[in-house]
Amino acid sequence: MYRYIGNKTKLTHEILNDVKKIIGSKGTVADIMCGTASVSLALKNEGYNVIASDIMTYSYYHAIVNLLIDEQPDFAKLTQKESLLKSVPRELRYEAVIDLLNTLEPIEGYFFKEFSPEGKPANGEAPRMYFTSKNAKKIDSIIKKINEWDAENLINEKELALIKHDVILSVNPVANISGTYGHFHSNIVKSALDNFVLEPSYKQNLFSQQNNAGDHTVYKGYAEELASIIKADLCYIDPPYMKRQYAANYHILETIARGDEPEAAGVSGLRPWRDQYSNFCSKVKIRDSFRQIFSKMDCPNFLISYSEDGLLSADELIELFSEFGEVSLRKFTYKRFRSNKSKLKNEINEYLFWVRKKS
Ligand SMILES: C[S@@+](CC[C@H](N)C(=O)[O-])C[C@H]1O[C@@H](n2cnc3c(N)ncnc32)[C@H](O)[C@@H]1O
Structure with a gap:
């Protein structure tokens, strides 16, 4: 859950x-x-x-x-652009999109720099340990690709929402935190050592199980x-019902959702959050x-x-x-x-x- x-x-x-x-x-x-x-x-x-x-x-x-x-979005525009998707039948298309994202070459981007042990935060703070360096690089490559598709208008809002929803649900289990993103553990805990794998929460038949x-x-x-x-x-x-703001507790999920690279402040690397106070x-x-x-x-x-x-x-x-x-x-x-x-x-x-x- x-x-x-x-x-x-x-x-x-x-x-x-x-x-x-x-x-x-x-x-x-x-x-x-x-x-x-x-x-x-x-x-x-x-x-x-x-x-x-x-x-x-x-x-x-x-x-x-x-x-x-x-129903499963058809990713019609993306399919015209990404050759790997062309031969995939519509009902398997979303899983193929997920496969494509899972097999990207990892990169050293914003998550690696700001949120992993090998990174060097821009504000000079000690490296933050929200994810292993390997997982952070993978998250970076996936977010970059989604941003490119979005910028080129290759995915519509529902397709974007579905991918972001699944990135967030897949990132949570490998985050090196004790429940919220307010702080990270000073050592990498066992669950965070698992390899980050983007999982399609919506497999073929799930849509038809809902009351639509x-x-x-x-x-x-x-x-x-x-x-x-x-x-x-x-x-x-x-x-x-408590004093702590959701925007502070879940700042990393917000950054994944927005796909931006905000200034990460302080030891915890909070994004500016006053606009969501x-x-x-x-x-x-x-x-x-x-x-x-x-x-x-x-x-x-x-x-x-x-x-x-x-x-x-x-x-x-x-x-x-x-x-x-x-x-x-x-x-x-x-x-x-x-x-x-x-x-x-x-x-x-x-x-x-x-x-x-x-x-
Ligand atoms: C207790 S949680 C809701 C949990 C939700 N019922 C669920 O099952 O996941 C409170 C939510 O209120 C949102 N929130 C706080 N202040 C708000 C406001 N003024 N307007 C809209 N949403 C707000 C937070 O972002 C947070 O997601």
């Missing part, structure tokens, strides 16, 4: 249960902080129309893959801003952001996930949400994702608030 703080893959049944109780089995549901897009996918498979968004570029790609790709009906939309941006253009029967909100990580700003979403969105029901050790207590949230309508709270116990070094306890209370907006 994708190790992402707050990933709700294991809780989708709880969320779907409440959605169904509130709006029945049909309608439009917005998932405006969609992260890995696991809830979006579950909603789609259940037959809802889904509107997904997030501030992070990688989330945008995960949501495109989970909501908008119904429905009308879905994906945006990238701040929920506070998108709220005014979203109309839904229910809006699911799964905000960050979340007010939900600030006790001072969180209330105003919730207010903006509730007041701007054309939506009668809000379902909000929160954790017992979040920045605001359940009572504080109830007080805030009550400004907008009737609030009910359901609590359940949840075995959470923890980074390996975390001292946090394993089981916590997870909250689901339902706010029925006053008209």
